[in-house]
Amino acid sequence: MNAAVRPPFFILCPLRSFSSLVCGMLGQHPDFLGLPELNLFLDDYVSDLHRKLRRRGRAHATNGVLRALAELQFGGQSEANVDEAQHWLNEADRSCQDVCDHIIALASPKAIIDKSPATVMKPEHLDRMYEMYPDAFFLHLTRHPRPTCKSMIDLVSRNSEWGGKFDSERMDPENVWLQAHTNIVEFCSSLPLGQSMRIQGEQLLSNLEIYLPQIFEWLEARTDAEALEEVMHPERSPFACEGPQNAKYGNDPNFLANPALRRGQVKTSTLEGPLDWNPEAEFRPETLKLAREFGYQ
Amino acid sequence: MPAESGFRPIGQEGMGNPRSKVAHCLAWFKGYVYLGVTHHKGMGAHDRARILRWDPASGNWETVYESPLVEADERANPQDVLRKGQMSGGGRGRKAREEVEPMVPLYRGFRSMLVYQGPSDDEPALYISSICHWGARILRTQDGVTFTELSDPGLVDESFLSFRSLTNFNGKVFCAPTGAVRDGYMDRNFAGDTIIFVTDDPTSNAWVPAMEPGFGDDTNSSISRLVVFNGFLYASAGNPRKGFQLYKTDASGEPPYTWTPVLTDGAQRYNLNETAPTMIPFKGALYIGSGLPGMGKDSANDVGPAAFELIRLNADDSWDLIAGEPRFTLDGLKVPFSCMGPGFDDFYNSVIWAMEVHDGYLYAGTHHWLIFQAKLRRQPEVGGFHLWRSSDGDNWEAVTLDGFGYPYEVGIRTLLSTPEGLVLGTSNHMEASQFGMRRDPSEGEPAGSGCQVWLGQDL
Numbered sequence: 001m002n003a004a005v006r007p008p009f010f011i012l013c014p015l016r017s018f019s020s021l022v023c024g025m026l027g028q029h030p031d032f033l034g035l036p037e038l039n040l041f042l043d044d045y046v047s048d049l050h051r052k053l054r055r056r057g058r059a060h061a062t063n064g065v066l067r068a069l070a071e072l073q074f075g076g077q078s079e080a081n082v083d084e085a086q087h088w089l090n091e092a093d094r095s096c097q098d099v100c101d102h103i104i105a106l107a108s109p110k111a112i113i114d115k116s117p118a119t120v121m122k123p124e125h126l127d128r129m130y131e132m133y134p135d136a137f138f139l140h141l142t143r144h145p146r147p148t149c150k151s152m153i154d155l156v157s158r159n160s161e162w163g164g165k166f167d168s169e170r171m172d173p174e175n176v177w178l179q180a181h182t183n184i185v186e187f188c189s190s191l192p193l194g195q196s197m198r199i200q201g202e203q204l205l206s207n208l209e210i211y212l213p214q215i216f217e218w219l220e221a222r223t224d225a226e227a228l229e230e231v232m233h234p235e236r237s238p239f240a241c242e243g244p245q246n247a248k249y250g251n252d253p254n255f256l257a258n259p260a261l262r263r264g265q266v267k268t269s270t271l272e273g274p275l276d277w278n279p280e281a282e283f284r285p286e287t288l289k290l291a292r293e294f295g296y297q
Numbered sequence: 298m299p300a301e302s303g304f305r306p307i308g309q310e311g312m313g314n315p316r317s318k319v320a321h322c323l324a325w326f327k328g329y330v331y332l333g334v335t336h337h338k339g340m341g342a343h344d345r346a347r348i349l350r351w352d353p354a355s356g357n358w359e360t361v362y363e364s365p366l367v368e369a370d371e372r373a374n375p376q377d378v379l380r381k382g383q384m385s386g387g388g389r390g391r392k393a394r395e396e397v398e399p400m401v402p403l404y405r406g407f408r409s410m411l412v413y414q415g416p417s418d419d420e421p422a423l424y425i426s427s428i429c430h431w432g433a434r435i436l437r438t439q440d441g442v443t444f445t446e447l448s449d450p451g452l453v454d455e456s457f458l459s460f461r462s463l464t465n466f467n468g469k470v471f472c473a474p475t476g477a478v479r480d481g482y483m484d485r486n487f488a489g490d491t492i493i494f495v496t497d498d499p500t501s502n503a504w505v506p507a508m509e510p511g512f513g514d515d516t517n518s519s520i521s522r523l524v525v526f527n528g529f530l531y532a533s534a535g536n537p538r539k540g541f542q543l544y545k546t547d548a549s550g551e552p553p554y555t556w557t558p559v560l561t562d563g564a565q566r567y568n569l570n571e572t573a574p575t576m577i578p579f580k581g582a583l584y585i586g587s588g589l590p591g592m593g594k595d596s597a598n599d600v601g602p603a604a605f606e607l608i609r610l611n612a613d614d615s616w617d618l619i620a621g622e623p624r625f626t627l628d629g630l631k632v633p634f635s636c637m638g639p640g641f642d643d644f645y646n647s648v649i650w651a652m653e654v655h656d657g658y659l660y661a662g663t664h665h666w667l668i669f670q671a672k673l674r675r676q677p678e679v680g681g682f683h684l685w686r687s688s689d690g691d692n693w694e695a696v697t698l699d700g701f702g703y704p705y706e707v708g709i710r711t712l713l714s715t716p717e718g719l720v721l722g723t724s725n726h727m728e729a730s731q732f733g734m735r736r737d738p739s740e741g742e743p744a745g746s747g748c749q750v751w752l753g754q755d756l
Contacts, residue, residue, distance in 0.1 A: 193638045194623045207627065214630040218623075289599050292538060295567040 035252025311747025335406025414482025588648025604640025662709025
């Protein structure tokens with residue numbers, strides 16, 4: 001395949017599914033560029049999207065696209081360049097597709113990798129993404145629901161907005177896992193054979209030598225040792241650290257603080273038994289059914 | 298029926314009994330095609346299972362065995378766990394409940410046949426396993442018309458509904474219990490015990506376990522198939538939690554034998570490959586058909602819906618995906634060699650029920666459930682089993698995609714290569730034509746009910 005026309009590659013998963021690390025790794029492949037979360041499939045126009053995100057107190061969700069533009073268009077992720085990127089976004093009523101196309105062109109000949117978890121929370125977001133990029137590759141990344149949910153709780157508990165305490169009235173982590181994966185499964189089942197593939201994050205990270213060549217074979221990209229060695233260094237990504245004060249995030253804060261790959265077996269968990277965050281309950285039948293289809297026990 | 302297919306019907310409408318819905322097992326014995334037919338229920342004398350034989354010379358069918366009748370008790374009509382919550386009818390169109398008659402058949406079906414010469418046989422005999430709510434048994438005929446019951450009910454457990462895969466390996470006979478009747482419930486597929494029995498002489502009634510129960514995994518639910526390949530006996534275990542597992546043994550030493558795992562986790566499609574009910578050697582490899590019961594959904598265990606996969610196990614136990622979902626695996630990237638997805642690109646193909654090698658081709662017959670959905674949605678009557686074939690295992694061509702024009706022939710339950718041609722037995726669900734209609738059981742079966750048998754020649 002001509003690298004110049006390589007289609008974009010999207011990682012589909014809910015939050016807390018190893019996606020920052022996986023995107024950071026795969027994005028170090030010489031044929032790809034792993035981006036911070038662009039969140040460009042949540043609306044049609046960037047102005048509407050960013051207004052909506054700010055109104056919902058999620059202004060940090062704009063950090064990814066600003067960092068990507070600062071890095072690729074304005075020469076680096078300085079505060080001034082982020083301001084330039086913001087100005088560029090504001091100076092015209094740009095559609096999300098225009099902005100994404102622009103970033104793809106800037107990254108060329110590398111293909112971009114995006115992994116914005118918000119995309120998978122609504123079918124219309126996934127449909128918008130597919131309408132924009134019908135030739136894209138889609139990787140469905142899974143993680144056992146129990147550690148995923150515990151990690152969600154840990155994240156929101158550290159959010160100052162939550163006052164350091166998880167409130168089950170405000171968020172049902174199991175429902176986030178279930179809704180996201182249900183949406184992804186439905187979306188992927190509508191695609192032609194082979195356009196999407198699924199992988200357990202635990203299996204991938206525990207068996208990198210086995211799975212990484214397969215992923216790049218599927219993507220019709222290089223599988224030589226030199227290329228795969230680059231993949232082992234997500235910390236070398238320009239986005240594997242906090243950004244400037246006006247666009248600090250765009251990825252999981254834990255990954256930004258410690259982006260290096262730590263080799264070893266990733267622990268899995270059990271579907272059986274009471275929920276750690278709600279000892280009165282166990283996983284719902286719908287969750288058990290889907291998790292078992294993904295190979296979890 | 299497509300004229301070019303080379304197939305013609307040699308038996309229709311249950312060969313004399315339209316309640317004989319399943320042409321379940323076939324054997325070539327003494328110059329005849331032997332057929333065991335199965336009834337979905339055993340409600341009365343009209344549900345007696347039969348063994349029939351077809352004479353190629355005359356083209357006629359003859360009933361050579363019919364189940365005896367026994368007094369009905371609470372095991373005669375148990376609740377089917379698979380159909381609990383599925384196809385239950387209800388509403389205005391609900392079918393009036395059929396009553397159990399005082400006398401019911403001991404056997405409502407026959408599941409497996411084996412031509413085998415054991416130490417007590419002067420010549421090859423035909424061994425048959427029955428479907429029985431009081432513990433399945435093994436029957437034998439030496440002359441083709443006289444049948445003898447050989448075993449205790451269920452061999453060792455009267456709850457065993459039937460036995461799959463009567464198989465001869467190294468002179469011993471193996472079989473696996475399939476389904477169970479317990480506590481008022483019947484599971485047609487899972488026996489609860491995952492076990493294989495073996496005997497040196499099936500006339501001796503001395504069957505012993507050939508394996509550790511469940512292969513040491515208590516989530517295995519039943520043995521789906523036994524097959525001899527490459528000097529080993531292979532066994533597939535159904536597993537609704539993890540997906541099927543495949544083991545092999547050389548059966549050396551005394552039973553229980555040592556078994557080696559070959560595939561686990563449903564070949565890493567997990568429980569959507571719940572069982573592997575069909576396996577057959579072809580051109581140096583073992584072809585494995587997976588599937589889910591009924592309408593591609595195991596409602597008792599909340600698995601599916603999904604369509605089958607076809608997998609090829611090579612002599613070194615490496616494997617290829619022939620038709621199915623591309624995936625990353627511990628054994629490398631698997632992309633379907635046929636370029637077809639699950640169900641040969643048809644979601645309604647829930648399982649490969651039968652495979653056979655004939656005249657250099659591998660044939661695969663499916664269960665296809667579109668007709669049920671079409672009737673429930675009041676759509677045109679479309680459906681019928683699929684029959685595919687391949688000369689190399691990679692490239693497949695459809696022989697029929699509509700049950701040879703009979704949409705209510707939903708599955709190919711059995712295939713047999715004979716000197717006369719390829720014989721095919723169907724599973725019939727003509728009663729689906731009356732979904733939503735109030736019916737009185739005394740009206741009898743709708744026209745077109747009963748299994749069919751087809752013969753393919755000069756294919």
